[in-house]
Amino acid sequence: MTLTLGCIADDYTGASDLANTLTRAGLRTVQTIGIPADDLALPEVDAVVMSLKSRSIEASLAVSRSRAADKWLRGRGASHVLFKICSTFDSTDAGNIGPVMDALRADCGEANVLVTPAFPETGRTVYQGNLFVGAVPLNESPLKDHPLNPMHDSNLVRVLARQSRTQVGLVDLATVTRGADAVRAHLAGLAAKGVGAAIIDAVFDRDLETIGLVAAEHRLSVGASGMGLGLARALVSSGKVRSAAASGEAGAAVGGAAACLAGSCSQATLRQIASAEKVMPVLHLDPDRILTGGGEAQRALDWAKPRLAAGPVLIASSSTPDQVTALQARHGRDAAGHAIEQTMADIAQGLVKSGVRRLVVAGGETSGAVVDRLKIPGFLVGVEIAAGVPVLRAVGVEGDMLLALKSGNFGGAEFFSDALGLMR
Numbered sequence: 248m249t250l251t252l253g254c255i256a257d258d259y260t261g262a263s264d265l266a267n268t269l270t271r272a273g274l275r276t277v278q279t280i281g282i283p284a285d286d287l288a289l290p291e292v293d294a295v296v297m298s299l300k301s302r303s304i305e306a307s308l309a310v311s312r313s314r315a316a317d318k319w320l321r322g323r324g325a326s327h328v329l330f331k332i333c334s335t336f337d338s339t340d341a342g343n344i345g346p347v348m349d350a351l352r353a354d355c356g357e358a359n360v361l362v363t364p365a366f367p368e369t370g371r372t373v374y375q376g377n378l379f380v381g382a383v384p385l386n387e388s389p390l391k392d393h394p395l396n397p398m399h400d401s402n403l404v405r406v407l408a409r410q411s412r413t414q415v416g417l418v419d420l421a422t423v424t425r426g427a428d429a430v431r432a433h434l435a436g437l438a439a440k441g442v443g444a445a446i447i448d449a450v451f452d453r454d455l456e457t458i459g460l461v462a463a464e465h466r467l468s469v470g471a472s473g474m475g476l477g478l479a480r481a482l483v484s485s486g487k488v489r490s491a492a493a494s495g496e497a498g499a500a501v502g503g504a505a506a507c508l509a510g511s512c513s514q515a516t517l518r519q520i521a522s523a524e525k526v527m528p529v530l531h532l533d534p535d536r537i538l539t540g541g542g543e544a545q546r547a548l549d550w551a552k553p554r555l556a557a558g559p560v561l562i563a564s565s566s567t568p569d570q571v572t573a574l575q576a577r578h579g580r581d582a583a584g585h586a587i588e589q590t591m592a593d594i595a596q597g598l599v600k601s602g603v604r605r606l607v608v609a610g611g612e613t614s615g616a617v618v619d620r621l622k623i624p625g626f627l628v629g630v631e632i633a634a635g636v637p638v639l640r641a642v643g644v645e646g647d648m649l650l651a652l653k654s655g656n657f658g659g660a661e662f663f664s665d666a667l668g669l670m671r
Contacts, residue, residue: 251488252294252478253320255313255351256331257343258611259618260654261471262298263626264635265331268472269294270628272479273490278639279625280618282319287624287643293488294479295320300615302333303584306342313347314354321355327463328355329478333611334364334371334471335390335398335656336378336406345410348444348469352413355466358438361418361458362407365449366473369634369657372450376404376417389514390656403446413443420448427460434461449473456480472635500671501647503604504555507663509563510591510613511655512571519609523561523663528554532564537590538578544593551594552601559667562594565610588612592620599648605670607651607663614652626650632666633658 252274256262259280266278274293281299283289297316301309317328330344330351338344352360365373370381380388384401391398400406408415416437422429430447437445449455459477462468463485468478482488507527509520523529530550537543547562554560564587566574575583595606595617608614622644629638629649635657641648651666659665 249324250293250295250320251324251326251482253317253323253325253328254294254296254331254475255316255320255328256296256298257302257309257347258300258333259298259614260611260652260657261331261333262296263637263639263652264654264657265472265475266296266626266628267631267635267637268475269296269479270637271631272476273483274479274488275491276628277625277642278628280623282316283624289625293482293491295323295325296331298618300619301343301347302337303612304343306346309343310346310350314350317351317354327465327478328467329475330467330469331475332364332469332471333654334366334369334473335380335385336364336403337398338406338410340409342410344469345407345412349412351467352443357465357467359434359442360444360465360467360469361434361447361462361474362403362444362469363447363449363458363474364403364471365455366471366476367450367452367455368473371471371473373403373446373448374420374450375448376419376446377401378403407444407446411444414441416440416442416445418445418447420450420454423448423454423457427457430457430461444469452476501604501649502671504602505559505605505607505667505670506551506555506598506603507559507561507607507609507667508591508595508613508617509561509565509609510587511610511653512565512568513655515658516565516609516655517567518660519658519662520561520563520565522660526664527559527561529561529563532562532590534564534566534570534574534583534587535577537564538574538583538586544590544597547594548597548601551598555601555603561663564591564613584612588616592616596620604647605649605667607653607666607670609653609662610655618650618652623650630669632669633662636666638666638669
């Protein structure tokens with residue numbers, strides 16, 4: 248297998264989002280969970296999106312895992328590697344975006360790196376280096392309150408500079424609108440000043456295309472799925488990749504029981520849970536009982552198993568931001584997050600043992616914990632459920648299984664029903 252584009256995603260739902268974007272743009276794409284084992288059979292593809300659960304772990308560990316992934320991808324021919332991050336730039340002042348970027352940049356010898364989380368299709372734009380969610384700066388939006396990586400500064404030049412060892416500059420929208428040559432000249436000027444990374448503005452899809460043309464000439468870029476879209480379009484337009492239709496194989500029916508798990512605490516997911524309560528049984532877990540060993544996983548499985556034959560069920564650990572803050576104050580942020588993720592993974596494992604073959608998971612950290620527990624090594628990418636969320640067919644596991652892994656903020660109010668309607 249010889250790749251054109253390698254991608255390293257810092258969480259599993261973001262990886263699915265990117266794989267979906269690349270597939271829609273015409274690239275034959277497979278998503279793997281971590282570095283594939285030597286005996287895992289992968290199809291001939293143009294791009295591999297390697298999923299790492301590295302967004303919220305200790306920075307040095309994120310760096311070592313990302314470097315190993317980069318080595319695997321480049322060893323199979325990838326001339327460009329995209330370090331895929333969240334479209335809300337989820338990261339703390341200690342990392343992990345800056346440390347991983349610095350390490351990958353040093354490994355490939357790149358003078359400077361283009362960085363943008365912009366994805367106008369999903370309402371994420373960057374102007375004068377500031378990240379907007381819809382019409383408001385990130386720090387004024389509900390998305391600022393991520394339980395593990397809160398984002399209270401919209402100025403990405405400042406945010407990245409606090410994490411990175413290199414100087415961070417800006418390629419503003421005025422430069423982008425003048426085209427690829429103007430961006431190239433601006434980058435050369437920044438490199439001459441020792442600037443090793445540049446936040447680049449993007450407000451419209453055409454900006455992503457300009458960015459993709461320039462980024463594809465380099466060995467490394469950092470961004471959300473919008474950067475992936477720009478790169479994919481550049482690779483197709485240049486003739487390096489022949490546009491291919493999405494494979495129907497990934498969406499073939501599997502049958503069997505269906506279940507949904509919600510671990511995200513975003514406002515979007517909370518609305519989706521409320522909507523699901525109108526059409527399927529929903530169980531709300533008690534976070535305090537999870538933290539104190541109250542047997543919530545077993546309670547959830549005992550509740551779900553007799554209901555699965557009648558139709559889908561939803562099990563939620565989601566809470567409002569105020570409830571999350573209070574829980575973290577009682578038990579500690581890291582301890583609370585880890586315990587809830589592992590409980591959701593326990594439930595997922597039990598559901599699959601009970602015959603669930605169609606599983607919808609909401610929340611990036613929750614999705615990572617579930618996929619790790621189920622030991623799924625990779626996915627084929629199927630039809631799109633909502634922007635950034637495809638149906639995924641597990642590969643390298645016994646029996647057929649379909650999953651949907653959703654970032655908390657993605658999807659409309661009826662997401663769970665929409666997903667199950669496409670996962671037959």
